[in-house]
Amino acid sequence: MTAAPLEQRYRRLLACYPAEHRSTYAEEMIGVLLASARSDQRRPGVADTLDLIGGAGRIRLRALATGTPDPGWRDALALTSLIAPVLLVALALKQNLGWLAGLTWHNPVPYLYLAGVAALLVPVALGLLGLRRIGALAVAATVVWFAVQAAAPGGQVLDPRLAAYLVLIAIQAVALVASPGPRHALRLITRKGIVIALPWIAGAAYAGGLIPTSYPEPQIVARVAIVAVAIAGLPALITPAGRRLAVLIAVIPGSAFVVTVLTFAHVQFYDMSLPAALASLCLPPLALASVTILAARRAG
Amino acid sequence: MSRTVIQEPTFLILTALAAGPQHGYGIMTDVARISGDRVKLRAGTLYAALDRLRADGIIDVDREEIVESRLRRYYRLTEDGIRVLDEEATRMQANARVAVSRLKALAAGAS
Numbered sequence: 329m330t331a332a333p334l335e336q337r338y339r340r341l342l343a344c345y346p347a348e349h350r351s352t353y354a355e356e357m358i359g360v361l362l363a364s365a366r367s368d369q370r371r372p373g374v375a376d377t378l379d380l381i382g383g384a385g386r387i388r389l390r391a392l393a394t395g396t397p398d399p400g401w402r403d404a405l406a407l408t409s410l411i412a413p414v415l416l417v418a419l420a421l422k423q424n425l426g427w428l429a430g431l432t433w434h435n436p437v438p439y440l441y442l443a444g445v446a447a448l449l450v451p452v453a454l455g456l457l458g459l460r461r462i463g464a465l466a467v468a469a470t471v472v473w474f475a476v477q478a479a480a481p482g483g484q485v486l487d488p489r490l491a492a493y494l495v496l497i498a499i500q501a502v503a504l505v506a507s508p509g510p511r512h513a514l515r516l517i518t519r520k521g522i523v524i525a526l527p528w529i530a531g532a533a534y535a536g537g538l539i540p541t542s543y544p545e546p547q548i549v550a551r552v553a554i555v556a557v558a559i560a561g562l563p564a565l566i567t568p569a570g571r572r573l574a575v576l577i578a579v580i581p582g583s584a585f586v587v588t589v590l591t592f593a594h595v596q597f598y599d600m601s602l603p604a605a606l607a608s609l610c611l612p613p614l615a616l617a618s619v620t621i622l623a624a625r626r627a628g
Numbered sequence: 629m630s631r632t633v634i635q636e637p638t639f640l641i642l643t644a645l646a647a648g649p650q651h652g653y654g655i656m657t658d659v660a661r662i663s664g665d666r667v668k669l670r671a672g673t674l675y676a677a678l679d680r681l682r683a684d685g686i687i688d689v690d691r692e693e694i695v696e697s698r699l700r701r702y703y704r705l706t707e708d709g710i711r712v713l714d715e716e717a718t719r720m721q722a723n724a725r726v727a728v729s730r731l732k733a734l735a736a737g738a739s
Binding site: 349352353355356357358359360361363364375376379380381382383384386387390 | 651652653656670671672673674675676678679680698699700701
């Protein structure tokens with residue numbers, strides 16, 4: 329009996345396809361794949377495997393291009409369009425918290441800096457006003473500006489921080505164009521969800537060092553906090569939208585990691601060890617994603 | 629409606645369906661036969677194309693059957709599909725005619 333394991337393996341490959349496509353074609357495709365297989369075949373061939381993965385990719389790209397991604401991705405992208413600017417502002421403020429805290433009324437107000445931080449919220453504000461595409465254009469302009477800065481003489485093309493920023497901004501642009509946007513995300517988040525998620529978000533922010541502390545806490549406390557928040561955020565991964573949001577967000581530390589490896593410099597940024605730095609980028613949005621388990625009523 | 633040139637696998641799928649409604653595996657084997665085994669469609673490519681053609685209204689589901697407890701869905705050309713295949717075949721025929729006549733002239737000039 330060779331059909332059963334082969335069928336199971338084909339079904340695993342079909343998991344690459346959007347749920348909607350699977351519900352329409354999976355049984356038919358399995359029938360065709362098994363009919364095309366050799367009688368003694370137990371595993372999908374390389375050519376069939378690549379063809380199925382390529383087919384899934386084409387269908388997902390077409391859904392993205394025509395603005396009809398499956399509901400799970402649509403919700404995840406909508407949440408990303410809301411979370412990304414919040415994270416960007418948090419990162420931008422964190423880098424200069426010491427400087428801001430040191431300012432007194434004798435110092436001039438850093439209007440330019442504050443305007444720059446506020447500008448990061450312009451795309452999401454446009455999205456909330458129903459102007460998603462104009463918001464995406466604003467994001468695209470920011471990417472170009474960052475890229476020009478990075479490519480300029482003395483620019484930091486291979487700075488992991490810049491890579492994380494750029495990827496986060498690019499994801500925000502895609503999320504604004506390919507999803508119903510932050511308005512839809514707000515509808516997914518209920519008051520009860522926010523109340524329950526707040527401790528997770530606060531814990532993630534603490535673990536990631538987004539909230540300053542006035543004393544050097546022992547590293548073990550930070551590590552325990554990271555683990556605790558990671559466990560608290562795990563429920564988000566059991567909803568389709570939560571899983572997809574985690575994939576989107578994982579691209580950010582992933583890109584920073586790749587750049588870090590490429591530079592062979594050192595595995596540190598934000599003055600943290602690499603795991604802590606990755607956690608600081610991953611956990612806040614992951615904790616926010618936890619809201620979806622409580623609130624995404626139509627995330628399936 | 630603007631017309632785009634369709635790719636060879638799509639052309640062959642539509643040609644297979646011009647013979648009458650066929651199921652997925654039938655289309656695969658027919659496409660191999662029409663192309664003299666030059667084009668061998670696999671399930672991923674075939675169903676990405678069928679999904680797109682259905683969405684564009686070029687083909688539609690003719691009927692469904694359960695054979696040996698497996699779903700077998702038959703597809704057919706729609707009116708739009710017949711028109712698209714006809715236009716494409718005519719275009720290819722015209723191009724081929726020009727190519728053949730020029731090759732003949734080239735051969736005549738060389739001899």
